[in-house]
Amino acid sequence: MASVCKTFSRGFSSSAIRQTTIKHLTVIGGGLMGSGIAQVAASTGHQVSMVDQSDDILNKSKANIGKSLQRVVKKKFADDPKGGEQFLSETMGRIETSTSAVACMEKTDLVIEAIVENLEIKQKLFSELDAAAPKHTIFTSNTSSIPIGDIASSTKRLDRFGGLHFFNPVPVMKLLEVIRIPATSDETFNKLLAFGKDMQKATVNCKDTPGFIVNRLLVPYMIEAVRMLERGDASPRDIDTAMKLGAGYPMGPFELSDYVGLDTMKFILDGWSKNYPENPLFRPSPMLDKLVGEGKLGAKSGEGFYSYKK
Numbered sequence: 327m328a329s330v331c332k333t334f335s336r337g338f339s340s341s342a343i344r345q346t347t348i349k350h351l352t353v354i355g356g357g358l359m360g361s362g363i364a365q366v367a368a369s370t371g372h373q374v375s376m377v378d379q380s381d382d383i384l385n386k387s388k389a390n391i392g393k394s395l396q397r398v399v400k401k402k403f404a405d406d407p408k409g410g411e412q413f414l415s416e417t418m419g420r421i422e423t424s425t426s427a428v429a430c431m432e433k434t435d436l437v438i439e440a441i442v443e444n445l446e447i448k449q450k451l452f453s454e455l456d457a458a459a460p461k462h463t464i465f466t467s468n469t470s471s472i473p474i475g476d477i478a479s480s481t482k483r484l485d486r487f488g489g490l491h492f493f494n495p496v497p498v499m500k501l502l503e504v505i506r507i508p509a510t511s512d513e514t515f516n517k518l519l520a521f522g523k524d525m526q527k528a529t530v531n532c533k534d535t536p537g538f539i540v541n542r543l544l545v546p547y548m549i550e551a552v553r554m555l556e557r558g559d560a561s562p563r564d565i566d567t568a569m570k571l572g573a574g575y576p577m578g579p580f581e582l583s584d585y586v587g588l589d590t591m592k593f594i595l596d597g598w599s600k601n602y603p604e605n606p607l608f609r610p611s612p613m614l615d616k617l618v619g620e621g622k623l624g625a626k627s628g629e630g631f632y633s634y635k636k
């Protein structure tokens with residue numbers, strides 16, 4: 327049974343808001359990214375409320391976190407099994423789950439949203455949270471491709487809104503992109519940079535520009551890969567091998583697409599196709615649409631460009 331977040335009242339005078347550091351965060355969406363963000367936050371000493379739509383999903387999220395932590399323990403506590411056990415139990419003990427984001431708001435210093443890549447759904451969520459969250463609570467989105475300003479527009483706390491774009495898998499990828507909208511206050515921005523360091527990430531920052539830094543460069547590359555496939559220029563395997571051995575990438579574009587999730591890839595491409603109709607690069611991909619339409623979402627569904635069935 328997911329614990330409904332226990333709330334406690336905590337009056338804040340305006341000066342107190344400036345002193346709050348980020349101790350308790352609520353991660354909304356316990357999927358690929360949200361579970362990874364929750365894991366890293368808990369393992370770096372933060373209290374975490376992880377929210378999703380059902381107890382069943384949350385139980386799977388926690389199981390995935392447990393599996394990932396086992397890999398971390400195997401590496402970091404190879405010579406100290408007791409220390410590894412303590413790290414594992416303390417980290418898991420810092421994560422509570424809930425199916426109600428609103429119920430977690432009272433004790434939340436920072437919200438990180440990692441739900442489905444859909445503007446309207448993100449806006450609806452943040453609008454509901456805005457009414458419930460304390461004045462000091464900072465809102466952020468982990469969106470890959472949607473302008474932070476568009477998401478923030480459904481709230482009245484633009485000065486306390488930003489983007490925290492983590493990379494998959496969150497426990498391994500060192501980068502965190504910290505994005506500010508024009509209204510983001512210096513105080514908020516500095517708190518997000520400090521939080522990124524607390525999360526043991528290397529932070530870069532940029533304006534609220536499409537794709538921020540990495541995805542602005544990654545999206546065209548990945549799209550060109552699927553166009554090559556659609557033209558029959560080469561196979562997914564050869565394209566992946568070429569980019570790993572020829573460009574030194576750890577994964578080729580199709581392995582990476584399956585790893586990211588083809589549903590998310592489609593959300594991103596459909597969004598940019600709608601926002602930038604004049605750019606032929608972003609026209610929809612029949613091959614991607616077909617795979618997603620058949621429920622082949624990549625590693626998370628057992629099949630995408632490749633099959634992952636044991």
Ligand SMILES: CCCCCCCCCCCCC[C@H](O)CC(=O)SCCNC(=O)CCNC(=O)[C@H](O)C(C)(C)COP(=O)(O)OP(=O)(O)OC[C@H]1O[C@@H](n2cnc3c(N)ncnc32)[C@H](O)[C@@H]1OP(=O)(O)O
Pocket residue numbers: 394395397398401469470471492493494495497498499541544545548549551552576577579580582583586591592594595611614
């Ligand atoms: C083509 C379709 C059309 C396109 C249309 C739209 C385009 C949109 C494109 C944009 C998508 C954006 C998505 C998002 O916004 C941005 C991103 O996140 S992009 C993804 C960034 N990440 C990567 O590029 C990952 C690249 N891959 C790797 O780094 C590695 O392959 C790997 C995932 C780390 C796995 O490493 P391997 O060596 O292959 O395998 P191992 O299993 O041995 O792992 C190595 C090492 O890491 C530890 N580890 C791996 N996974 C985890 C985990 N989940 N938790 C904890 N630890 C993990 C593992 O223990 C190993 O440790 P070691 O023992 O080696 O020290």
Ligand SMILES: NC(=O)c1ccc[n+]([C@@H]2O[C@H](COP(=O)([O-])OP(=O)(O)OC[C@H]3O[C@@H](n4cnc5c(N)ncnc54)[C@H](O)[C@@H]3O)[C@@H](O)[C@H]2O)c1
Pocket residue numbers: 354355356357358359360377378379383439440441442443444447451468469470471491492493494585586587590
């Ligand atoms: N997959 C990646 O590699 C990656 C990397 C960086 C950023 N992102 C971004 O992170 C976000 C999440 O992506 P993901 O890959 O983790 O997706 P995912 O499908 O794995 O997880 C999304 C989760 O959100 C939950 N959810 C959806 N609507 C909800 C709601 N209203 N309230 C609570 N929970 C809700 C779903 O049940 C699901 O568990 C997206 O915005 C995506 O663009 C993804």
